[in-house]
Amino acid sequence: MLGQQILSGLATGSLYALTAIAVVVVFRNTRTINLAQGDFAMIGAFLGIVFLKDWGLNYYVTILLVVACCIVLGFGVERIIMRPIANSDWLTLFTTTIGIYYILHGVAGLFWGRDTKAFPLTFDPTPVDILGAVISQGHLYNMGWALAIGAVLYAFFNFTKQGVAMRALTDDPEAAYMMGIPVRFIVLLTWGLAGFIAGFVGILIAPIIYVSPEMMDEVLVKGYVAAVFGGLYSIQGAVIGALLIGVAENLAGGYIGSHVKTATAFVMIVVLLAFRPQGLIGIQKRREI
Amino acid sequence: MSLLKIDGLEANYGPVTALRGISIEVPEGGIVTLLGANGAGKSTTLKCISGVVKPRGGTIEWKGDKILNRSPNWITRAGIAQVPEGRRIFKDLSVSENLMMGAYTRSDRGQIRSDEERVFELFPRLKERSKQLGGSLSGGEQQMLAIGRGLMARPTLLLLDEPSLGLAPLLVKDIFETLLKLNQEWGLALLVVEQNVTMALKVSQFGYVMQLGQVMVSGPSAELRNDAKVLESYMGVAQ
Ligand SMILES: Nc1ncnc2c1ncn2[C@@H]1O[C@H](COP(=O)(O)OP(=O)(O)O)[C@@H](O)[C@H]1O
Ligand SMILES: [Mg+2]
Numbered sequence: 001m002l003g004q005q006i007l008s009g010l011a012t013g014s015l016y017a018l019t020a021i022a023v024v025v026v027f028r029n030t031r032t033i034n035l036a037q038g039d040f041a042m043i044g045a046f047l048g049i050v051f052l053k054d055w056g057l058n059y060y061v062t063i064l065l066v067v068a069c070c071i072v073l074g075f076g077v078e079r080i081i082m083r084p085i086a087n088s089d090w091l092t093l094f095t096t097t098i099g100i101y102y103i104l105h106g107v108a109g110l111f112w113g114r115d116t117k118a119f120p121l122t123f124d125p126t127p128v129d130i131l132g133a134v135i136s137q138g139h140l141y142n143m144g145w146a147l148a149i150g151a152v153l154y155a156f157f158n159f160t161k162q163g164v165a166m167r168a169l170t171d172d173p174e175a176a177y178m179m180g181i182p183v184r185f186i187v188l189l190t191w192g193l194a195g196f197i198a199g200f201v202g203i204l205i206a207p208i209i210y211v212s213p214e215m216m217d218e219v220l221v222k223g224y225v226a227a228v229f230g231g232l233y234s235i236q237g238a239v240i241g242a243l244l245i246g247v248a249e250n251l252a253g254g255y256i257g258s259h260v261k262t263a264t265a266f267v268m269i270v271v272l273l274a275f276r277p278q279g280l281i282g283i284q285k286r287r288e289i
Numbered sequence: 290m291s292l293l294k295i296d297g298l299e300a301n302y303g304p305v306t307a308l309r310g311i312s313i314e315v316p317e318g319g320i321v322t323l324l325g326a327n328g329a330g331k332s333t334t335l336k337c338i339s340g341v342v343k344p345r346g347g348t349i350e351w352k353g354d355k356i357l358n359r360s361p362n363w364i365t366r367a368g369i370a371q372v373p374e375g376r377r378i379f380k381d382l383s384v385s386e387n388l389m390m391g392a393y394t395r396s397d398r399g400q401i402r403s404d405e406e407r408v409f410e411l412f413p414r415l416k417e418r419s420k421q422l423g424g425s426l427s428g429g430e431q432q433m434l435a436i437g438r439g440l441m442a443r444p445t446l447l448l449l450d451e452p453s454l455g456l457a458p459l460l461v462k463d464i465f466e467t468l469l470k471l472n473q474e475w476g477l478a479l480l481v482v483e484q485n486v487t488m489a490l491k492v493s494q495f496g497y498v499m500q501l502g503q504v505m506v507s508g509p510s511a512e513l514r515n516d517a518k519v520l521e522s523y524m525g526v527a528q
Contacts, residue, residue: 161393168379168390175377178341180365180394180442 003133005250011139012208013246014146018201019223020230020238021153022194027232028170029190032082032093038220039104040195044070044202045119045211046112052120059122067199074195078188086187108213116215119206142204149200150239153193157235162189170233218262222249225269244268290353292317292446292478293338293369298347300333307333309502310347313480315446320472320479322489322510325499326524331482332374334499335448338480339371340364365394370444374451374482376435380424384415387423387434391441401441408437411467429460436467446478447471453485461485465492486524490514498523 019037026034044066051062077100085092123137130140156163165186168176177183201219209215222245229241245265253261293315300308307330315321323331336342338349340361349357351367359367370391379387388408392401409416412433418426423434432452439447449468453461465488471477472492483489490496490510498506498513500523506513513520 161389164382164386164389165393168382168386171379171381172377174341175373175379176390177361178336178339178371178373178377179390179438180362180370181390182360182362 001254002251003131004135005254006247007130007133007135008139009247009250010243011135011143011246012250013243014143015201015205016219016222016226016246017239017242018146018149018197019219020226020242021235022197023224023227024230024232024235024238025166026190026194027227029166029173030082030086030093030187031090032097033090033224033232034194035094035097035220036077036100036104037194037198037223038216039101039108040070040073040198041202041205041219042108042211042213042216043073043104044199045206045215046108046117048203048206049112049117049119049211063200063203066203067196070195070199070202071192072195074191074193074198075188078191082191083184083187105213112211112213114213116210116212119211122203122207138208142208145200145204149197153197156193162186166190166193222265225265228269229272290317291315292319292352293480294348294350295334295338296348296350298334298337298344298349300330300337300342300344307502308337308344308347311497311499311502311504313497313504315478315480316495318472318476318478319495320468320481320493322493322496323480323482323499324484324486324489324496324520324524328501329499330502331499332450333502335371335450335480335482338364338448339369341371362394365442365444368443368445369448370439370442370446371448372435372439372450372452374454376428376431378423378426378431378434378438380422382423383420384423384426384434385419387438388415388441391438392443394442400443404441404443408440411440411470412437429456429463432456432460432464433467436464440471440475444477446480449479449481451482451484453483453488461488468492484524486520 022037023034026032047069048062048066051057051065052059057065081096081100082093085096123141125137127134127136128140157167158164165176165181166189168181169183169186173183205219223242226242226245227238230237245268248268249261249264252264291314295311295313297310297312298308299310311334313334323334325331333342337344340359340363344357348355351369356364356367379390382390388405392404395401414430415433415437418430423431426434436452453464456464468479468481469492472479481489481493490513493510496507496510496513497504498520505523506519
């Protein structure tokens, strides 16, 4: 029972982790707390239904198309909405993403309706036994994908010029600009990366939680809380936070009661901020320089 | 023909006027120094050349072409690299990654690698620390890295903003020796902003002294050296 709770917690946590990474990367390069990150994934999930059910496309082709569409969505949001106000204060940027959040909710409702839709099952629903812990194949499958995407992101950030430049921008945007790094292009890529991640999250999470305009609201908030674990700055911190949240809420749900499951993440963040506010403040100071 | 020719350059930051029509030339393969007290407008001059600050008026010619409104990306590609004031190393990037960022505008991979080797030959300490984070280096090492990062763009002209600032005297000597080497062996033209008047006039062929956004005195460095009193009066004037 315990092992099972932990494993499936890690599986959900790995999707929170992907969301958290996107939140962190966008925040540290653009000072934008992107409330629409979840909705990028939501749009991806709806598109997944269109491609898979309505168009009858192959699952892998669907993934490719959904991810491509979400990247374009990320690009579009940067180019059309965020770039013109890029120099505004963080509150303006944040408020704007609230606007994008509602626009995307509305667009999804308009095209696909407000009711929840079932996503076609993309894995064998029979649970499997791993070292005594019984876990659904969907969870295993999602963990595998999350690991693979994590590896791709790691390679991108460490071995490609654009990925390293993204980190350089986090470090010192003005110095990056002086080196001839095309800062605007890198910011565009940053939003594209957020879309890339969202595309996968949308398609991976859809079979587990059903598809609706609101489907990502809770995931986003947990992803955001996880990002705060990393001070909205550290990817490792965010990933650790996300996995902790995934496991803790599963344990709380299993041993205390399902009504406390959702609250777990918030209890964790309150406790974290009460005992380790200095980490967070330290990073905020650093951002202001 | 001079490599870089600035004429009547004016710049401001909002209401603050930083440059009031300055004219400066850098000949091919030359070392030119830009002196002056804090706030004289030296950094602004370099930033206008590298495209980071957009001037209000005047002209900048690079190899005979006007480059006034070009982006830093374009200017770096054209052969001008900058070593910024305060080094501005990417602290969370490794030494190698910092160098990689200096070469961002290039795509000739093989050449980039051999240029990195060349930088490591120039600064063996960087090679020893190539995997370390930029932020973990000492001040002197960070300055080497800042220069190395500039070199990775394969510039014809390197702009250096107070490369000796905050370094111990022995390291200051090293840095100026490096500059001479870059000029004589690598064939680079240098435009060096400095507070260390003595050293700057020793290595350069020509000097400009700025005050409050204007060039007050200019001439061959050998002559300026004999005019120590005049120089000091300008260097002493704060803001
Ligand atoms: N980012 C900025 N915003 C506003 N004023 C600035 C900025 N940078 C420089 N200045 C002002 O422009 C003038 C020239 O500065 P600067 O070029 O940095 O001089 P120097 O490098 O010779 O010390 C100074 O009066 C300085 O206060
Ligand atoms: Mg300066």
